[in-house]
Amino acid sequence: MSTLRKMLNLPERQPRGGEEEKTDAGEREFGSGPEESGRRPAPRAGLGWAEEEETSGRSFARRAGRVAIWCVIALAALTGVRTWVFPAKTPPPVTQSDPQAEARKDDVPVETAQQIAARFARSYMNLNSADKDARTKELESDLAKGIDPKLGWDGSGMQLVAQTIPGAVTQTGPHRARVSVDVRVSVTTRVKGKAATTSGWRALEVPVAQVGDRVVVTGQPALVGLPGAVSYNAPEGPEADSSLSNATREVVKDFLTAWAAGDVDQASAPGADIEPLGSGMSLDALDSWVVDAGTGDRRTGTAVVRWALAGAQLQQTYQITITKVSAGGASRWQVDAVSAKTA
Known part of the structure; x- marks a missing residue:
């Protein structure tokens, strides 16, 4: 201490009261014997803490x-x-940037680019040597200023566009893109004095750019090839329920006949929402009907149907759902839903 x-x-610290007296009493007791009477220590002037010399290290x-x-x-x-005086400031919230979002902010708006490219492709692919000015005026409304609206056309020929379908928009740079458009064209030619019209699809790529609030075409489009067919391995279908297929074949055939005739409500299950096919069709044949294996009062099957349409026969495949309807103690199967069959 x-x-x-x-x-x-x-x-x-000073000694507390009673310490000196206790010490004196102890000394008297210690030297009370006769043999110690001659050795009694000399009385001290006062008791206290002894002064000690403090070393330099302790100091x-x-x-x-x-x-x-x-x-x-x-x-x-x-x-x-x-x-x-200076309270700690709360650090501002850390905002995490999305690199992809930052990159997309300079993209040409996809829907606007598709709309402009489809409209431009229709005007561009419409060729009529008897009315060149009509094509020029239509193209100028979507072209950037300073570009020749002829865009390489020599002014001859005849070609009509029936349909345009915009496709993928490829961003090629800040505010620049390339739009793919499929164009259905019809070409009329004369063979031995008789007119012959052929139709087909063309694929076109249209360069566009965003300028302020507008998207404009920046140069000549280019005809490119259409994608070819690819292979697809359909998954194996479920096993068939032969017994239920045979039992419900006439139910499905009656429904298809009524569906083509516009009497779908009478042939479908209560509450079914099936739109009529429209006029000009009739059932030629139900080529096959197979119910998938399963249980319950709601089952699904595949129907291969042959329609009579426009003087021709057209075969189609449907996925048909049937349900068991009970009334008056009796039950029967009825068609509840119809859709295209997907592999």
Whole structure:
């Protein structure tokens, strides 16, 4: 304790009352025998803490400790005062940027680009040597200024566009893109004095750019090839329920006959939502009807149907759902839904 008092520069502890008397009494008791009467120590002027010479090492340690303690106190006080005067500011929320979103901000709007490209492709592929100005005026409304609206056409020939279907939009740079458009064209030619019309699809790529709020065509389009056919392996179908297929074949055939005749409500299950086919069709034959294996009062099957349409026969495949309807103690199967068959 004396070292800590010296480090903190505290006064020395004084003896408490009764300590001196206790010491004297103890001395008297110790020397009360006759043999000790001649050895009795000389009385001392007073009792207290003995003065000791402080070494330089202890003095340095005491001073260093005192300085360290006051430094800690000062640091704590300074930190508290600084917090009062300058309260800690809440850091702003960290916003995480999306690199893809940043890249897309310069993209040409897809829907607008498709609309402009489809309209432009219709005007571009319509060729009529008897009315060149009509084509020019239509193209100028979507072309960037300064581009020749002829776009390489020599002014001859005849070609009509029946339909345009915009496709993929490929972003080629900031505010620039290339739009694919499928165009259905009809060409009329004369063979031995008789007119012959042929129709087919063409694929066109149209360069566009965004200028302010508008999308404009920036140059000549280019005819490209149409994608070819690819192979597809259809998954294996479920097993067939031969018994239910035979039992419900006439139900499905009657429904198809009524469907083509416009009497679908009478042949379908209650609550079924099946739109009529329209006029000009009739059932030629139900080539096959197979119900998928399963259980329950709602089953699905595949029907191969041959329609009589426009003087021809057209075979189609449907997925038909049948449900068991009960009334008056009896039950029967009826058609509940019809859709195209997907492989």
